[in-house]
Ligand SMILES: CC[C@H](C(=O)O)C(=O)SCCNC(=O)CCNC(=O)[C@H](O)C(C)(C)COP(=O)(O)OP(=O)(O)OC[C@H]1O[C@@H](n2cnc3c(N)ncnc32)[C@H](O)[C@@H]1OP(=O)(O)O
């Protein structure tokens with residue numbers, strides 16, 4: 399079912415400071431900040447030779463990363479995103495296996511303009527999993 403590792407996401411309390419760390423300290427290629435209001439985050443992608451790191455900042459008053467940052471005030475690894483060939487088929491298989499798909503269960507358009515879903519961290523080794531349509 400799961401294919402390529404699309405990105406590892408880090409939620410951060412200060413996105414500008416996080417950009418400076420990756421761009422200047424780690425000398426990495428960092429994208430522009432892209433607000434994702436329907437997801438309640440600002441996103442930045444650090445482009446690596448074999449995958450990406452997604453830096454997430456709070457956007458708005460109802461951000462899904464707000465409580466995570468309360469628990470992890472320095473920031474922390476927030477989720478891991480795998481690519482799947484057919485996101486609805488993957489969803490249906492996961493539901494049939496008893497996994498919890500977050501939200502309505504309908505894929506939403508994510509940061510790469512492709513459908514994404516999230517799976518409950520308690521079902522996947524304490525790790526929030528994002529699936530992105532390849
Ligand atoms: C533009 C899209 C972009 C992309 O396409 O790449 C994105 O990635 S957007 C990323 C932001 N959006 C989301 O994260 C949506 C899915 N997330 C959620 O629905 C929530 O964050 C949820 C339900 C995973 C957790 O919400 P919340 O923290 O408010 O719930 P609880 O405090 O009740 O947590 C329940 C339980 O889960 C543990 N938890 C929460 N978040 C994480 C996490 N990121 N990794 C691991 N574990 C997590 C939390 O500690 C609670 O555990 P407990 O033992 O009960 O304390």
Ligand SMILES: [Co+2]
Pocket residue numbers: 405407452477479528
């Ligand atoms: Co993501």
